[in-house]
Amino acid sequence: MIASGASSRIFDLGDGRILKLFRESVSDEMIEREVEVTAFAHAQGLPVPRPLDRRITDGERGIVYPLLDGRTLLSALRTQWAKGQALLQDMAALHGGIHDQNAAGDFRSVRQVLDTDIHYGPASEEAKQAVIAHLDTLPDGEWLLHGDYHIGNIMLTADGMRVIDWAKGARGMPAADVVRTEMLIRFGIGPSDMLTNLWRDWAARFYVGRYLARTGMTEAELTAWRPVVATAWLRARLPVRDRAFRRYLNQSLRACNLPPAS
Template sequence: MCGANAVIDKPAPTLADLGTPLARGRTAEVYAWEPGWVLKLFLPHFSQSSVEHEADVARKVCATGLRAPAIDQVVTVGGRYGILYERIDGVSLLQILTRRPWRLVPIARLMARLHADMHGRPAPTLPAQRARLIRKIERAAPLFPQLRPKVLATLQQLPDSDCLCHGDFHPDNILETTQGPVIIDWNDATHGHPLADVARTLLLIRFGSAPDGVVWFTAAQAVRWIMRGVYLYNYRRWRSDGNDALRQWLIPITAARLEERIVEEEPHLLAYLERLFDAL
């Protein structure tokens, strides 16, 4: 079910009726709803238009035929906007890796296969990847002023495409379920070039902070190095998208990451960006 984009005021539930959230994030809380569904309830400062935008993106991803959570509709509860998503019961690949680190190689291979399959699906009606990258680079406050025009010039030289791109593809956004793997959290999905999406994944594996309770992954640089290598080797077995351009794509992707203001990453990202330019 891909659902409609109408806002439905469900008369009975209040915030108190929803009970304890199943999960909390930086933008929303997730609550159990009716059987088979969950409510992603956005924090109060999120507007109706921004929530409807995510619902529209989720619907378009669903329409590509890729296995992703189905969407029902937009609702309001307690004056806050939310989206009803299919409830997916599973365990993230990062959680599995935490419990069973010996599964590192098969998990990286699975990520490569899923990503390559995703990139084989056109999604021209999704937002444009290039436009989003430009906005993020222009708003990235930590980016050195002398680097910004160089980053934008590099992006200008890189090719376009209309492939389905996730925008935040990493082990914690892939659930292992009894029906197979399911990719979640599509709010950054775009149509664009696959190598930009690959570059983002490589960057997240290299520098991304792991959730609470996964300290070992944050500290284990060898684990990150192996995962990057296995993932990229196997992705290239499935697809060849002008792999020579991957290093160039890392430049705008790294700069765009700075817009997210994750303070502990910023010095590493800036140093990495300098090294990428030096290697050109």
């Protein structure tokens, strides 16, 4: 086994391929979505490993991928702080390239995903109703979204960055995907000491700034999507930097004249 996470384990098959075995808690639907979205992204010419095969091993469901020789962006940033700006800039440019791809009719809508997560999340009923009503005013989109684009899901190889773990892929407005990445950088799983928190906040601001400069997206678009994506995240997020995240959430709600989450 060469890697292990909350949803899967990775095994080197020894022939230039790896086997990603999913844990029992992962639904068949999510595995199928990972295959479909990853294959679609690869077919568009994006730097994504092509799924090679589906496999069941001792009752466990898996996907076979090419072995990527490299390390995650997360690992690189831990040891190469001086290269942080350049790496985050490349990350933002790659994210913009993903969002250039039209995925009309191919995948689930991110609006549906957000609506469901808000509905079943822990926010007050008043907040849920207000945020869902706000979501209904936002535009639809047909662009490819990764859904979980963070520094642990980007591999650095000799051939450049490669994006992995597409199980949360969807179609929709890129601003929703950018907001989720902003939150994952600041409040996702990882160290939360004071120095690291300062870096995380800076990295999120830098990443967003580089993305906006690359794509022409406006800060107003992010402002409109932040309360929706943040309220939806309440359903499943772990309590990392919880007080800081709650401030972010309530500031996002206030910016759109919405009631607090609780």
